[in-house]
Amino acid sequence: MSEIATRPVPSALPPTEAELAAWRALSRDEQLARTRAVLQAPEAGRVSEATMADVLAAARRRVAARRG
Secondary structure (H helix, E strand, O other), X not given: OXXXXXXXXXXXXXXXXXXXXXXXXXXXXXHHHXXXXXXXXXXXXXOOOOOHHHHHHHHHHHHHHHHO
16 A cells, blocks of 8 residues: 555545646556556445544545645
8 A cells, every 4th residue: 555655546635736747647547547456455445434524524634734
């Protein structure tokens, strides 16, 4: 998973300008390959007790922390 975290990957969170530029610089085939890798990762099939509101709040916290 560390390899995926260090390169542009699809995300439900709004991307930064740098992330968006890196994603757009990839070929369509590379974008599809990375999307498939994320969706096939073990974490993608995990069941959670979190509500959608919990997920949204956590995502907003991560975005705020990432953007400073």
